[in-house]
Amino acid sequence: xxxxxxxxxxxxxxxxxxxxxxxxxxxxxxxxxxxxxxxxxxxxxxxxxxxxxxxxxxxxxxxxxxxxxxxxxxxxxxxxxxxxxxxxxxxxxxxxxxxxxxxxxxxxxxxxxxxxxxxxxxxxxxxxxxxxxxxxxxxxxxxxxxxxxxxxxxxxxxxxxxxxxxxxxxxxxxxxxxxxxxxxxxxxxxxxxxxxxxxxxxxxxxxxxxxxxxxxx
Amino acid sequence: xxxxxxxxxxxxxxxxxxxxxxxxxxxxxxxxxxxxxxxxxxxxxxxxxxxxxxxxxxxxxxxxxxxxxxxxxxxxxxxxxxxxxxxxxxxxxxxxxxxxxxxxxxxxxxxxxxxxxxxxxxxxxxxxxxxxxxxxxxxxxxxxxxxxxxxxxxxxxxxxxxxxxxxxxxxxxxxxxxxxxxxxxxxxxxxxxxxxxxxxxxxxxxxxxxxxxxxxx
DNA sequence: CTAAAAATTTAGACTGGCCTAAATTTTTAT
DNA sequence: ATAAAAATTTAGGCCAGTCTAAATTTTTAG
Ligand SMILES: [Mn+2]
Ligand SMILES: [Mn+2]
Ligand SMILES: [Mn+2]
Ligand SMILES: [Mn+2]
Numbered sequence: 238x239x240x241x242x243x244x245x246x247x248x249x250x251x252x253x254x255x256x257x258x259x260x261x262x263x264x265x266x267x268x269x270x271x272x273x274x275x276x277x278x279x280x281x282x283x284x285x286x287x288x289x290x291x292x293x294x295x296x297x298x299x300x301x302x303x304x305x306x307x308x309x310x311x312x313x314x315x316x317x318x319x320x321x322x323x324x325x326x327x328x329x330x331x332x333x334x335x336x337x338x339x340x341x342x343x344x345x346x347x348x349x350x351x352x353x354x355x356x357x358x359x360x361x362x363x364x365x366x367x368x369x370x371x372x373x374x375x376x377x378x379x380x381x382x383x384x385x386x387x388x389x390x391x392x393x394x395x396x397x398x399x400x401x402x403x404x405x406x407x408x409x410x411x412x413x414x415x416x417x418x419x420x421x422x423x424x425x426x427x428x429x430x431x432x433x434x435x436x437x438x439x440x441x442x443x444x445x446x447x448x449x450x451x452x453x454x
Numbered sequence: 455x456x457x458x459x460x461x462x463x464x465x466x467x468x469x470x471x472x473x474x475x476x477x478x479x480x481x482x483x484x485x486x487x488x489x490x491x492x493x494x495x496x497x498x499x500x501x502x503x504x505x506x507x508x509x510x511x512x513x514x515x516x517x518x519x520x521x522x523x524x525x526x527x528x529x530x531x532x533x534x535x536x537x538x539x540x541x542x543x544x545x546x547x548x549x550x551x552x553x554x555x556x557x558x559x560x561x562x563x564x565x566x567x568x569x570x571x572x573x574x575x576x577x578x579x580x581x582x583x584x585x586x587x588x589x590x591x592x593x594x595x596x597x598x599x600x601x602x603x604x605x606x607x608x609x610x611x612x613x614x615x616x617x618x619x620x621x622x623x624x625x626x627x628x629x630x631x632x633x634x635x636x637x638x639x640x641x642x643x644x645x646x647x648x649x650x651x652x653x654x655x656x657x658x659x660x661x662x663x664x665x666x667x668x669x670x671x
Numbered sequence: 672c673t674a675a676a677a678a679t680t681t682a683g684a685c686t687g688g689c690c691t692a693a694a695t696t697t698t699t700a701t
Numbered sequence: 702a703t704a705a706a707a708a709t710t711t712a713g714g715c716c717a718g719t720c721t722a723a724a725t726t727t728t729t730a731g
Contacts, residue, residue, distance in 0.1 A: 242688065263709055276689050278710055283687085295696055295709060325542075326568040339560045345553050351543040459718070480679055493719050495680055500717090512679060512726055674731090681724070687717090694711070701704085 239289075241342050244311050245270065246280055247289060248341075250300055251308035260297025306373050313369040315341035316362035317352050323363040324356060330363040331405035364405075365396025365415050365452065380452035384429065384445060391420045392453035399450040407447065412439050456506075458559050461528050462487065463497055464506060465558075467517055468525035477514025523590050530586040532558035533579035534569050540580040541573060547580040548622035581622075582613025582632050582669065597669035601646065601662060608637045609670035616667040628658050630668070 239247070249269045253261040263281070267274045285292035289304035300308060318340040322333040353359075353371065360376065361367055367376035380395050394415050397404065412435045413419065419433040422440070429445035443451075456464070466486045470478040480498070484491045502509035506521035517525060535557040539550040570576075570588065577593065578584055584593040597612050611632050614621065629652045630636065636650040639657065646662035660668075 273690065274709060279688070326565070326572055328568065332564070336560065336562050336565055343553065343556045347549070348543070348553055351545065355543055490720065491679060496718070677728070679726070696709070698707070
């Protein structure tokens with residue numbers, strides 16, 4: 238059985254490993270967990286002891302199979318709760334992350350199973366992130382960043398890479414909602430900003446910063 | 455802001471204070487929290503420091519107004535989550551307590567408000583316990599124990615005092631469900647056991663031990 | 672009313688998770 | 702190739718919450 242803290246480290250290691258390639262560094266973990274490198278080292282020793290990570294001093298860290306299994310379980314819970322909060326309780330997608338950070342630690346297999354089926358076995362969370370299966374698989378999505386699309390393309394908005402309230406509110410404001418299609422009218426050569434037409438016909442300006450954090454199909 | 459542990463102590467003090475009269479003892483707390491008396495003393499000093507309890511060495515403990523407010527908030531969350539688990543996820547009433555013990559600590563006013571309205575502002579939890587109001591009031595119920603009722607009376611089963619899986623399963627087995635009415639056929643003079651007729655017509659034996667833990671109207 | 676029993680508190684110690692400062696290892700740049 | 706910089710680990714310590722053993726206070730019984 239893991240503590241909240243251990244669960245958070247596992248989840249964070251998983252996420253960092255899948256953003257960059259190769260081993261996850263102590264400093265990167267310290268930044269995300271908002272602690273100091275020395276504290277991370279302490280925890281890494283403990284997780285290695287429990288065989289949840291592969292860890293060689295100074296060489297970075299990688300999840301073991303068991304560690305990954307646990308990480309996916311926690312991510313699954315997080316995303317299912319986010320679906321619940323949005324679909325059933327009517328929260329908006331920018332309000333749910335912090336609450337799900339707490340709910341994800343409630344430990345009950347039965348609870349997750351029932352929640353999943355109550356929600357209709359959703360495949361994606363409100364931010365378009367795939368929900369790991371109960372068998373412990375992270376579904377593959379073939380998305381690319383909007384910033385990599387070209388003029389003239391019509392692309393469907395599928396997920397966000399950035400989950401901050403500010404970013405999500407900005408998307409709402411810009412009429413960019415997941416599942417909707419936008420047509421790329423123009424890409425500015427200088428700042429790589431986009432002008433796109435949304436499904437409702439609005440012509441919207443999308444900065445490169447935003448386009449980099451929007452996944453499309 | 456209180457830790458999980460502090461919240462559990464406040465809730466426990468509240469519950470004990472409303473089962474017995476007067477101050478709550480260190481030993482009673484140690485038993486319920488499954489810790490040792492010495493640990494309880496440490497925590498009482500901390501809670502007194504935070505002005506959440508009135509505490510004089512060797513004299514037992516009582517919640518302050520603020521302490522009671524917090525205790526009721528936690529109990530409210532616990533009971534709302536129990537309703538959710540039973541009504542929405544289809545758990546049975548003997549499975550929900552432990553899960554609610556964890557869910558009750560998720561801290562979000564907004565979450566509780568939305569959950570409450572999603573559930574239709576329920577007045578009672580699956581065990582018949584009243585749900586404290588958002589204003590911080592514990593609704594009064596005028597229930598008495600089934601063991602205090604008399605032969606010939608028809609009484610409505612309203613709540614249970616004991617929440618163990620064993621007890622609740624036994625009630626299911628005995629066809630004794632909350633909201634149903636039973637008619638008292640006979641009270642055994644020797645062991646104070648009851649013979650009652652349930653709503654479905656079954657004739658059921660109710661031991662004194664069980665009758666003491668069933669509240670009726 | 673007093674002595675034994677029971678309840679409670681204090682003393683001292685441990686673990687988990689965190690910190691700062693110092694030491695060590697690895698990486699980078701000349 | 703080597704020195705400076707960056708990253709990481711180690712040393713030593715703090716706090717919350719727990720424990721056991723010992724001391725103290727309150728309660729109970731004779
Ligand atoms: Mn999230
Ligand atoms: Mn999400
Ligand atoms: Mn309960
Ligand atoms: Mn209950």
